[in-house]
Amino acid sequence: MTENTVNFSRMAKMSEPINADQPSKPFDDQHYLLALRQQMLKFSNLQIADSALAEDAVQEALMAALKKVDSFSGRAAFKTWVFAILKNKIIDILRQRRRFVEADSLGQTGAEDKLLQDDVFNAGGHWHLVERPQNWTEPQLAMQNQHFWRVFEVCLDHLPPQQAQIFMMREFIGLDTGEICASTGVSISNLHVLLYRARLRLRTCLEKHWFLKGEDSD
Amino acid sequence: MSESRERTLSRRERWALALHKAMCSGCRNFDRQIEALSDLTEGFKYVSHGADEKSNGNREG
Numbered sequence: 001m002t003e004n005t006v007n008f009s010r011m012a013k014m015s016e017p018i019n020a021d022q023p024s025k026p027f028d029d030q031h032y033l034l035a036l037r038q039q040m041l042k043f044s045n046l047q048i049a050d051s052a053l054a055e056d057a058v059q060e061a062l063m064a065a066l067k068k069v070d071s072f073s074g075r076a077a078f079k080t081w082v083f084a085i086l087k088n089k090i091i092d093i094l095r096q097r098r099r100f101v102e103a104d105s106l107g108q109t110g111a112e113d114k115l116l117q118d119d120v121f122n123a124g125g126h127w128h129l130v131e132r133p134q135n136w137t138e139p140q141l142a143m144q145n146q147h148f149w150r151v152f153e154v155c156l157d158h159l160p161p162q163q164a165q166i167f168m169m170r171e172f173i174g175l176d177t178g179e180i181c182a183s184t185g186v187s188i189s190n191l192h193v194l195l196y197r198a199r200l201r202l203r204t205c206l207e208k209h210w211f212l213k214g215e216d217s218d
Numbered sequence: 219m220s221e222s223r224e225r226t227l228s229r230r231e232r233w234a235l236a237l238h239k240a241m242c243s244g245c246r247n248f249d250r251q252i253e254a255l256s257d258l259t260e261g262f263k264y265v266s267h268g269a270d271e272k273s274n275g276n277r278e279g
Contacts, residue, residue: 137256143261152262153271171259177224196220203251 036079037062040086046168047090049161057093061086087173091183092164113160113197120204133203135210148210155205163198170195219249223256 037058044054065082072078079147120131127133142148166184169175181188221227222235228254 097224127242127244133247133251135247135252136254139251139258143258143265149262149265152258168259171256172263192221192224195224199220199255201254203248206255207251 001163002073032075040083043083044086044090046172047157047165049095051164053093057086057089061089094183108195115200116197119198131204134207134212136207139211151206151210155202155209158205159198159201163194163201166191166194167198168201219245221253223252 040058040061041055044057045051048054048057061082064085065078068081069078072081120128122128156168159167165184166180169180169184170177175183177188177191180186181191184191186194219235219239220232235248239249
C-alpha cells in the first residue's frame, strides 16, 4: 500500500512547508516517514501473523499520529508516541482475534516443538551433550555489534508466529502475563509453556549462530 | 526456570529448582541465558526503534 504512504507525506507537506534547515519535524521528510513506516510494519508483523491486519494497525496508528503532529517538537518524542499508539492498536486487534489465537494455541506447533524437545533433551530428560547450554561470554558485548542484531532478528523470525508474538509482548513491549492472557485469550499455563518454548528456541538459535561461532566472524 | 521469571515460586519449588541447578551446569547456563535474552530483547528495542536516528541526525558526534 505505497499509495497511502505517499498520501501521508503529501498531506504533511501541504500542512507544513518544507524547510531544509529544520529537518526535525516528523512529517517533513518522506524518507523519514517511509523508514518509520517500515519499522512499524516489522514490529507489527512480529505481533500479528496476518500481514493485512498488521498493516492496518500501522496505517491507523500513523493516521492517529498525523492528527497531532503539531504537538511534537522532535522526532524522538513523535516516534515514542506513534509506537505507543501502534502497541494499543495491536492489542485491540489481538483482543478481537482471541478466539482464533486460542484455537491454534498449543496445537499447531506442538508437533514441531516435540521435535525440538527431542533434539535438545535425551530420553532421560537431560540435555544432549552437544546441545547443553554453554556459558555465553559477555552477552552485553554482543549488543554493540551490528552483525549480532542481524542474527538476533533472523532467530526471532524463525520462531513459530504465536511464540514470537507472546515472547515480544512479554519481553519487548513489557506486558505482564496477566495482560497478555487477557489480550490473547491464552491460559496462564499455556502462556508459560509458550514462553518457555520461545526462550528455548531463541537461545538455541543464538548459541548456534552467534555465541559459539566466535563473535568476530562475519 | 522460565516460569520462575513470570511468577514467584513456592518454597518447595524454589528448593527443587536450586537442587536441580546445583547438579546441572547446562541448566545454570540456560537460566543465565534466558536472563540475557531478556536484556538483549530490551536492547533490541533501541536498535530497532533508533536505527534511523543515527543516520538522520549526526549532531552528537
